[in-house]
Amino acid sequence: MTEPYVVARGLGKAFDTRPVLENLSFAVEPGDIVGVLGENGAGKTTLLELILGYTPPSSGTVSVFGHESRRLPGAEKRRLGFVPQVDELVGHLTGAAHIALIRAFYTAWDDELVARLVRKWGIDETARVATMSVGQRQKLSIVLALGHRPDLLLLDEPVASLDPLARRHFLEEIVEIATDEDRAVVFSSHIVSDVERLANRIWIVRDGAFLWAGDADVLRTSVVRLHLRGCTVPVDRLALPDMLRFEPYANGCTAVLRDWQDEMETEIARESGGTLELERLTLEDIFLELHR
Amino acid sequence: MRSVAMLFWQSFTGTRLSRLLSGAGLVLLCVGCGTQLIVPSWTLGTGMNPGVAIWVQTLVLGAPWLALLALFLATSAQPRIIHGLVFGHAASTLPNVRRAALLGAIAVALAVALAAAVPAALFFIDYPVPIDLRAVFRRSFAIAFINFGLLYLAFWALACIRGIWFFVGPALILVAITVPAEFLNDRGPPLGWREVAGSTGWIAYAVLILAGDRIARRAARWRRGTGRRKARSAAPAASEPRAAVTLLLGADRPWIGAIAQAVPVAVALLLVPERGFALFGLVLFGLVVLCAVNSAQSVLAAPRSRALWLRTDASTAELFRRAERAFWAQSAWSLGTAVLILAGLVAANGYPAPLFLIGVALLALATAAGLYLGLSMTRGLPPIDASLAAAIMGLVVAATVIAVRHADFTPRLLACGAALLAAIAGLRLLARARWTALDWMRCRPPERA
Numbered sequence: 073m074t075e076p077y078v079v080a081r082g083l084g085k086a087f088d089t090r091p092v093l094e095n096l097s098f099a100v101e102p103g104d105i106v107g108v109l110g111e112n113g114a115g116k117t118t119l120l121e122l123i124l125g126y127t128p129p130s131s132g133t134v135s136v137f138g139h140e141s142r143r144l145p146g147a148e149k150r151r152l153g154f155v156p157q158v159d160e161l162v163g164h165l166t167g168a169a170h171i172a173l174i175r176a177f178y179t180a181w182d183d184e185l186v187a188r189l190v191r192k193w194g195i196d197e198t199a200r201v202a203t204m205s206v207g208q209r210q211k212l213s214i215v216l217a218l219g220h221r222p223d224l225l226l227l228d229e230p231v232a233s234l235d236p237l238a239r240r241h242f243l244e245e246i247v248e249i250a251t252d253e254d255r256a257v258v259f260s261s262h263i264v265s266d267v268e269r270l271a272n273r274i275w276i277v278r279d280g281a282f283l284w285a286g287d288a289d290v291l292r293t294s295v296v297r298l299h300l301r302g303c304t305v306p307v308d309r310l311a312l313p314d315m316l317r318f319e320p321y322a323n324g325c326t327a328v329l330r331d332w333q334d335e336m337e338t339e340i341a342r343e344s345g346g347t348l349e350l351e352r353l354t355l356e357d358i359f360l361e362l363h364r
Numbered sequence: 365m366r367s368v369a370m371l372f373w374q375s376f377t378g379t380r381l382s383r384l385l386s387g388a389g390l391v392l393l394c395v396g397c398g399t400q401l402i403v404p405s406w407t408l409g410t411g412m413n414p415g416v417a418i419w420v421q422t423l424v425l426g427a428p429w430l431a432l433l434a435l436f437l438a439t440s441a442q443p444r445i446i447h448g449l450v451f452g453h454a455a456s457t458l459p460n461v462r463r464a465a466l467l468g469a470i471a472v473a474l475a476v477a478l479a480a481a482v483p484a485a486l487f488f489i490d491y492p493v494p495i496d497l498r499a500v501f502r503r504s505f506a507i508a509f510i511n512f513g514l515l516y517l518a519f520w521a522l523a524c525i526r527g528i529w530f531f532v533g534p535a536l537i538l539v540a541i542t543v544p545a546e547f548l549n550d551r552g553p554p555l556g557w558r559e560v561a562g563s564t565g566w567i568a569y570a571v572l573i574l575a576g577d578r579i580a581r582r583a584a585r586w587r588r589g590t591g592r593r594k595a596r597s598a599a600p601a602a603s604e605p606r607a608a609v610t611l612l613l614g615a616d617r618p619w620i621g622a623i624a625q626a627v628p629v630a631v632a633l634l635l636v637p638e639r640g641f642a643l644f645g646l647v648l649f650g651l652v653v654l655c656a657v658n659s660a661q662s663v664l665a666a667p668r669s670r671a672l673w674l675r676t677d678a679s680t681a682e683l684f685r686r687a688e689r690a691f692w693a694q695s696a697w698s699l700g701t702a703v704l705i706l707a708g709l710v711a712a713n714g715y716p717a718p719l720f721l722i723g724v725a726l727l728a729l730a731t732a733a734g735l736y737l738g739l740s741m742t743r744g745l746p747p748i749d750a751s752l753a754a755a756i757m758g759l760v761v762a763a764t765v766i767a768v769r770h771a772d773f774t775p776r777l778l779a780c781g782a783a784l785l786a787a788i789a790g791l792r793l794l795a796r797a798r799w800t801a802l803d804w805m806r807c808r809p810p811e812r813a
């Protein structure tokens with residue numbers, strides 16, 4: 073069995089006395105594509121920076137490739153890639169100079185991949201970064217993070233500045249990376265449809281804690297919307313599982329349930345004496361319901 | 365080592381300008397060194413050889429200096445590249461990046477120091493008195509290398525930091541320009557206090573590269589902490605409208621300008637050999653220029669006033685009055701500091717009292733000129749405004765030169781002062797008129813695409 077790339081236990085981070093993340097435990101295995109969702113200020117960036125070792129945890133531990141993330145040896149850093157939310161490129165250098173400079177830090181560099189992405193995304197290598205648009209800079213940052221084909225790729229809202237076409241190309245690349253079983257991707261995004269399309273695991277962060285951390289498929293099947301009609305018993309007497317929302321009306325109700333299991337369907341229909349309609353939710357609906 | 369080599373290469377060739385400068389520097393270096401080897405009898409300190417044409421002599425002497433200048437300027441962006449690598453997230457992902465950055469910086473400085481030391485030794489190749497060329501080379505090499513530590517640190521401060529530490533850059537450049545001249549003339553033991561002082565530049569640069577981001581983050585945490593404490597202790601004052609106005613207009617930290625003024629003057633007082641009346645002239649000239657520059661920060665007011673306009677129901681005329689008041693309050697700090705320095709200088713050297721009064725009057729005029737110049741520039745810096753600024757500053761400088769030369773209230777000085785006063789009054793009218801027709805779309809230079 074392969075070792076997880078990232079293991080966090082009781083991870084917490086506070087800025088001065090204000091807690092940002094509290095008591096998080098998780099693991100990222102090879103082959104995982106983890107989508108991190110959350111409101112602004114929920115702690116997504118801090119979570120990625122803790123994994124990266126950019127900032128020390130206030131409590132708990134996080135290890136990457138078996139080493140404490142803050143003390144990652146050079147050989148292991150070669151297996152790590154990161155795209156920050158706001159690019160940190162040097163304004164007066166050209167794109168080509170950036171590629172040459174970053175390439176020199178790695179023993180293995182996929183020139184073909186870099187050349188293909190540069191061509192596909194229309195990055196002008198000869199232009200100075202200061203003259204590039206925000207989207208072009210973001211594309212260059214992504215190319216620089218992918219060039220050494222990292223085993224663990226961390227992306228902090230990587231598509232925020234990309235046009236729809238570049239976003240689609242980027243997602244295709246991530247899918248390609250993910251098809252290699254030995255790689256893992258952790259990315260945060262506000263575009264829930266991208267996360268839905270890409271991620272096989274989802275972390276939803278709210279107020280510094282996980283609202284959900286697990287398989288994307290399980291999340292999609294475990295949160296459902298029920299429409300009960302023609303009930304013969306008062307709906308508030310029904311024993312429904314963990315409810316996120318409950319709207320009763322005459323002889324029926326609409327409820328959003330968490331931890332749903334399919335065998336509950338016949339049980340609830342029998343108990344209520346009415347008809348039951350089950351509605352599967354999109355990830356965006358689930359995200360919104362969990363945040364109500 | 366590939367990363368060190370690439371950093372070295374990019375430091376010399378990262379931009380079009382640096383490539384141009386590096387190429388020119390190399391050509392000039394080869395020309396300078398080559399001519400020194402080929403054209404015999406260029407003997408520094410023994411006069412010109414009558415058998416060699418003037419242009420050749422100029423080439424022999426000037427080419428290596430220009431080469432050094434070109435090569436150094438070509439690498440002046442190196443601190444910015446290093447900042448990009450060791451500050452921020454790249455330091456957590458790029459393997460051994462801090463070590464590579466430090467080695468790269470040292471390699472670049474060694475290369476440029478070599479370009480300084482080789483021609484320096486060749487200058488003495490035909491010296492009539494036997495001289496140890498290796499000692500000349502070693503000394504020049506060490507001085508250049510030590511000095512580059514200070515200069516790269518200064519460039520880093522100028523390019524990458526803001527706030528009070530931004531002014532460390534000019535002060536370091538001042539030290540780096542002044543100290544080597546004394547080094548070269550010093551015939552004492554090879555390791556004196558200056559060498560040790562110079563080495564601290566490299567030590568500081570190395571600390572920045574190896575641990576700068578951590579220090580910066582701790583400093584930021586500390587600042588946040590003190591900021592909160594201050595906010596708690598001064599909570600009622602922070603909510604006063606005047607505090608909000610100065611904050612929005614960018615005039616909330618007047619002490620930065622005052623310190624930025626005091627530090628270079630203090631350094632100059634330590635290093636400049638002039639004494640007596642010449643020193644007064646020099647200091648007064650420096651203070652007048654610094655007062656004008658400090659108060660000209662009012663140029664920030666126009667683009668920033670939009671935030672104030674959105675938050676209040678003030679008209680643009682009212683905005684002008686508020687900006688004028690805020691920047692006078694800010695400039696008072698630098699003016700007060702300048703007057704204190706001048707008073708100290710007059711008291712310590714026993715200069716006559718009229719001299720002090722002339723100095724104070726000039727400082728006040730320079731402050732007012734700078735302030736209203738800044739306020740009148742509400743549309744970037746078109747050629748007409750640039751010419752106006754140059755003319756006003758020329759008048760300020762002329763008045764200072766006349767004051768220093770005659771050391772009394774001469775008619776010429778009074779005329780110059782009156783002209784300056786009239787110009788200031790005109791500038792105020794112009795500024796007020798422009799503010800009433802303020803167009804915030806035109807306040808900022810066009811953004812780069």
